[in-house]
Amino acid sequence: MLTKICLLIIFVRDLLKISKSFLLTVVFIKVLLLFCLFNFIEEFFLTILNVFTITNLLLNIKNTRKKYFFIKLLTIRYAIN
Numbered sequence: 001m002l003t004k005i006c007l008l009i010i011f012v013r014d015l016l017k018i019s020k021s022f023l024l025t026v027v028f029i030k031v032l033l034l035f036c037l038f039n040f041i042e043e044f045f046l047t048i049l050n051v052f053t054i055t056n057l058l059l060n061i062k063n064t065r066k067k068y069f070f071i072k073l074l075t076i077r078y079a080i081n
Contacts, residue, residue, distance in 0.1 A: 061067045
């Protein structure tokens, strides 16, 4: 449970950084918290979080070779799972 809370905090922090509309962000965060508290779509939330984090990392990597290497590592990780 603590891990989920930490991941949610990181997700919210990153979402606030890139958000254009603060009100939309607040509504989105409240909906996510509601779903997480009731544990309805835990897997869906974690998938969204993974995609958001991966996208953020890829946008921050300037070197193309590093970007392709990171994509290969992610592909291997998800192929194993």
